[in-house]
Amino acid sequence: xxxxxxxxxxxxxxxxxxxxxxxxxxxxxxxxxxxxxxxxxxxxxxxxxxxxxxxxxxxxxxxxxxxxxxxxxxxxxxxxxxxxxxxxxxxxxxxxxxxxxxxxxxxxxxxxxxxxxxxxxxxxxxxxxxxxxxxxxxxxxxxxxxxxxxxxxxxxxxxxxxxxxxxxxxxxxxxxxxxxxxxxxxxxxxxxxxxxxxxxxxxxxxxxxxxxxxxxxxxxxxxx
Numbered sequence: 001x002x003x004x005x006x007x008x009x010x011x012x013x014x015x016x017x018x019x020x021x022x023x024x025x026x027x028x029x030x031x032x033x034x035x036x037x038x039x040x041x042x043x044x045x046x047x048x049x050x051x052x053x054x055x056x057x058x059x060x061x062x063x064x065x066x067x068x069x070x071x072x073x074x075x076x077x078x079x080x081x082x083x084x085x086x087x088x089x090x091x092x093x094x095x096x097x098x099x100x101x102x103x104x105x106x107x108x109x110x111x112x113x114x115x116x117x118x119x120x121x122x123x124x125x126x127x128x129x130x131x132x133x134x135x136x137x138x139x140x141x142x143x144x145x146x147x148x149x150x151x152x153x154x155x156x157x158x159x160x161x162x163x164x165x166x167x168x169x170x171x172x173x174x175x176x177x178x179x180x181x182x183x184x185x186x187x188x189x190x191x192x193x194x195x196x197x198x199x200x201x202x203x204x205x206x207x208x209x210x211x212x213x214x215x216x217x218x219x220x221x222x223x224x
Contacts, residue, residue: 033201037075043098044075045201046133049210050171051079052199057212059169063087065127067119067163069110069156070134072097080131088123110159119163126165132156132172135208146175154183157213161190166218175207187213 033045042048054060060083068077071091080089081102089103092110099105104122108115119127134156136148153172160170170191174183187194192215202208 043073047075048201049199063129065123066129069132128168130160164216168216170213
């Protein structure tokens with residue numbers, strides 16, 4: 001590994017390391033958001049995506065009960081704790097997540113039938129914010145990867161619809177092309193405003209975008 005140009009780090013190839021992993025490592029080492037995350041104590045550069053989205057749409061500050069789907073490694077939950085320190089926060093992920101002060105973590109599938117009861121018991125009330133930075137594991141086929149992730153986002157949207165309090169917000173990662181027709185239909189039916197955004201912290205070459213659905217209309221039982 002050596003410096004090149006104006007401080008840019010170049011990574012030499014190494015035995016057992018693929019060209020793809022070498023490029024990934026070089027990108028990480030030269031990414032200012034990665035360096036900032038490390039310097040400021042965030043668990044991932046993704047923390048800045050949530051910070052930037054909140055600066056534009058104002059949904060974290062003032063939240064009282066928050067659910068972070070696919071919480072690992074915990075960067076988004078950290079942001080929620082900093083911006084809304086009095087909020088109760090629950091994180092769910094199939095992967096293990098190191099403890100985060102003020103966050104209750106469950107290593108489980110958010111689609112598990114037990115999830116709503118655990119949420120109610122932990123939060124003491126319906127959440128007013130559901131956030132998701134999840135993406136399905138890729139298989140290397142662009143169309144398949146897109147469909148797998150959008151199916152996951154749709155499941156997260158239904159989770160939000162079934163658990164949010166009236167007036168709440170749902171934020172999730174989607175891919176280039178924005179929200180597909182099925183997901184958009186769900187969101188339009190249940191939320192008053194739906195916006196798409198690509199925060200500056202999202203890499204220029206990335207196909208990821210974020211959907212921000214605000215003003216949950218509530219379930220029929222709440223409207224009666």
